[in-house]
Amino acid sequence: MASTTEKLQIANEAGKYQLSAFFESAESGAQYARDYFTRMAEIMQSVDVERMEKAIDIVEQTYQDDGTVFLIGNGGSSATCSHFVNDVVAGAWVEGQPPFRAISLTDNVESLTAIANDVGYEEIFAYQLQTMMRPGDTIIALSVSGNSENIIRGVRFAQAGGGRVIGWTGFEGGRLKDLCDVCVHVPTTPDEYGPVEDLFSILEHVMTGYLAMKRGRKLHH
Numbered sequence: 001m002a003s004t005t006e007k008l009q010i011a012n013e014a015g016k017y018q019l020s021a022f023f024e025s026a027e028s029g030a031q032y033a034r035d036y037f038t039r040m041a042e043i044m045q046s047v048d049v050e051r052m053e054k055a056i057d058i059v060e061q062t063y064q065d066d067g068t069v070f071l072i073g074n075g076g077s078s079a080t081c082s083h084f085v086n087d088v089v090a091g092a093w094v095e096g097q098p099p100f101r102a103i104s105l106t107d108n109v110e111s112l113t114a115i116a117n118d119v120g121y122e123e124i125f126a127y128q129l130q131t132m133m134r135p136g137d138t139i140i141a142l143s144v145s146g147n148s149e150n151i152i153r154g155v156r157f158a159q160a161g162g163g164r165v166i167g168w169t170g171f172e173g174g175r176l177k178d179l180c181d182v183c184v185h186v187p188t189t190p191d192e193y194g195p196v197e198d199l200f201s202i203l204e205h206v207m208t209g210y211l212a213m214k215r216g217r218k219l220h221h
Contacts, residue, residue, distance in 0.1 A: 018039060018188070018192055019039075019194070020145055040199075043186055043188065043192075044199065052206065055184060058164055062136070062137065065136050067164045068133075069138045069140060070102075070105055070139070071085065071103070071105065071141075072155075077144065077200060080200045081140075082106070084204045084207075085107070088212070092208060092212035094210050121150060122150045122153055129154060129161070130157065138163065138164045139157075139163050140167075141180070142200050143174065144170045146173045146176035147174035151176060152176065152179070155176065165180045166182050166213065168185075169196075171189075171190055172197030
């Protein structure tokens with residue numbers, strides 16, 4: 001039986017999708033899980049931690065400047081945006097220190113559906129940023145493909161309005177990769193939505209955990 005490393009090499013050489021290759025060769029759910037976890041370890045090792053540090057510095061500077069961090073994403077990435085807000089607003093709060101301000105632009109369902117219905121789904125982020133963003137605020141844009149039109153329009157509006165942009169993306173990076181002040185891009189195959197979204201969750205915990213502990217907040221109750 002081929003090892004996970006050999007399967008990865010075969011999949012890469014053949015131009016096949018990683019998860020499909022794992023599924024086709026797996027003899028059980030346990031084997032598929034083992035290959036998936038091995039693949040996740042490989043993806044994590046490919047993260048440019050210097051870029052991650054720059055992203056953390058931008059977020060920290062935003063708060064020092066009394067700014068707000070807005071998060072934009074679709075589907076599973078939207079869930080990570082909400083998780084970020086929870087971890088940095090509640091999890092990083094320290095009495096006597098200025099609070100972090102972070103807003104996920106997919107959390108207000110009423111506004112989101114109104115804009116999507118009346119203006120267009122591709123404008124759901126840019127439209128909200130028009131009413132809330134100030135120069136010096138930061139946008140964290142999560143897009144697995146890097147090509148979601150509503151993400152691209154939101155990012156372009158933010159840049160035109162004096163905002164800073166951090167991007168998290170997988171696959172080939174898409175259009176988002178070259179639009180950001182800092183982009184944490186991890187190349188993956190086009191069927192690895194799950195692993196990229198897993199990585200986004202890890203990046204979220206790295207960033208919010210570091211910022212919380214730097215303020216003296218221990219990560220326990």
